[in-house]
Amino acid sequence: MTTVQLALAGAQLLALLLPIVMLGLVNRVKSIWAGRRGPRVLQPYHDMRRLLRKRPVYSNVSSEVFRLGPVVAVATGLVAGMLSPMLGPASPLAFAGDFVAFAYVLALGRVFLCSPPSTSAAPSRAWAPPARPPTAR
Secondary structure (H helix, E strand, O other): OOHHHHHHHHHHHHHHHHHHHHHHHHHHHHHHHOOOOOOOOOHHHHHHHHHHHOOOOOOOOOOHHHHHHHHHHHHHHHHHHHHOOOOOOOOOOOOOOHHHHHHHHHHHHHHHHHOHHHHOOOHHHHHOOOOOOOOOO
8 A cells, every 4th residue: 555545544534533532522512611520532432332332223114225324324424535635635536526526425425314214114103013903893
């Protein structure tokens, strides 16, 4: 690997990890301003580790779109990171109109995060036992 490739890989890693640190920093500062001690700055990492160890729970009527939502959201975040300039004026995926592609990629991630609940059945029907037919009197 060349040094440019290593630098781009490091920039992508920072693009994944830095927002979580910023979330912890914002939560810490907000709690200090409220007069509390607040959580540690790295608390979101501990929360993510705990949540990633859990097994996902899916309804028996959920579709594949429901399962692909988080994966597509992370993938579009990585692609958007590759479209933004990190190490100077050029981005790794630079082309004419990349700003428009950046907006569309982020919108695609949002669509895949918002569409899974609408693709599955209503929660009252998904978890409830089947209704009994009315009895004749």
